[in-house]
Amino acid sequence: MxxxxxxxxxxxxxxxxxxxxxxxxxxxxxxxxxxxxxxxxxxxxxxxxxxxxxxxxxxxxxxxxxxxxxxxxxxxxxxxxxxxxxxxxxxxxxxxxxxxxxxNYAGGRQAGQAMAEVLGEEGGEVLVLHFRQANSCVLRVNGFTDVINAANEKRAEGKINVVAELNGGGLRDVGHNATADALVAHPNLRGIFAINDPSALGARKALEEAGKHDQVRIIGFDGQIEGKQAIKDGEIYADPIQxxxxxxxxxxxxxxxxxxxxxxxxxxxxxxxxxxxxxxxxxxxxx
Known part of the structure; x- marks a missing residue:
């Protein structure tokens, strides 16, 4: 084989x-x-x-x-x-x-529900760290976006706006660099959906370096041991786990x-x- x-x-x-x-x-x-x-x-x-x-x-x-x-x-x-x-x-x-x-579509929906929950009635600007080469990641983002759009239809105010969709590469360093760039362009960012744990952990590092780790909440995806530990430590809000x-x-x-x-x-x-x-x-x- x-x-x-x-x-x-x-x-x-x-x-x-x-x-x-x-x-x-x-x-x-x-x-x-x-x-x-x-x-x-x-x-x-x-x-x-x-x-x-x-x-x-x-x-x-x-x-x-x-x-x-x-x-x-x-x-x-x-x-x-x-x-x-x-x-x-x-x-x-x-x-x-x-x-x-x-x-993955169902998992993306779970991620969208978690984002709507953690941002609450205020809503805010959200970054998506994508990896388009993988069909699984396309489905995750589709599920996430569908839930966010449905949530926004029920809100007159406090909408959740995806302001950037960047390549996170599925890797820590790429996720870190993409998040650092996004924070310059969107200093009021409130949420990040990363398509896997490595890119989520890279995003967390960028937030800490920028002093915005209390402002921005992260939803990851995977349930790797480091991702789970970050959830326990309050560094990532939630993961749909595989x-x-x-x-x-x-x-x-x-x-x-x-x-x-x-x-x-x-x-x-x-x-x-x-x-x-x-x-x-x-x-x-x-x-």
């Missing part, structure tokens, strides 16, 4: 890679894991290598939801099934045998069912859970 992971720099994907490898080895597979490092061209080369190796199945977290399509099509033509985990491919002519991920271990295990189970000719759910979405400080205070994994 070949697995091209989006990036091993993000602990979320490291959990998926480790769990998938362990679960696959239990089923008798050997697994080659390669780090695409957020680069779709690198990922396409991984898939080419898997074809040369004649692997039984390919798993990937698409580095670009559309641009990875031709590489997947090559695998389709070679008769090697391709499965996606967490991130989806939406390219035409690219056939995905099965997908397991989060219901379940990467479940994603990895279900992906391996689907591959086995596919190879055995059994029926399985082609698109399996796991509903996230909104995680706040009260949850963090009861979390045995935190200090």
């Amino acid at each position: 070949g697995y091209s992971v989006l990036t091993l720099k993000n602990p979320f994907f490291k959990i998926i890679a480790d769990t998938l490898t362990a679960e696959a080895e239990k089923q008798g597979f050997s697994v080659t894991v390669n780090d695409a490092n957020l680069n779709v061209d690198t990922q396409a080369k991984h898939l080419d290598n898997y074809l040369s190796q004649k692997v039984t199945a390919i798993v990937l977290n698409p580095a670009d939801r559309i641009a990875i399509g031709p590489a997947i099509k090559k695998a389709n033509d070679a008769g090697i099934p391709v499965f996606t985990c967490d991130l989806q491919c939406v390219a035409e002519d690219a056939e995905i045998a099965g997908h397991v991920g989060t219901d 379940f990467p271990n479940q994603m990895a295990i279900l992906t391996v189970q689907n591959i086995q069912k596919y190879l055995d000719g059994e029926e399985f759910e082609k698109v399996h979405l796991i509903t996230p859970k909104l995680y706040k400080q009260a949850d963090a205070e009861q979390d045995p994994d935190l200090k």
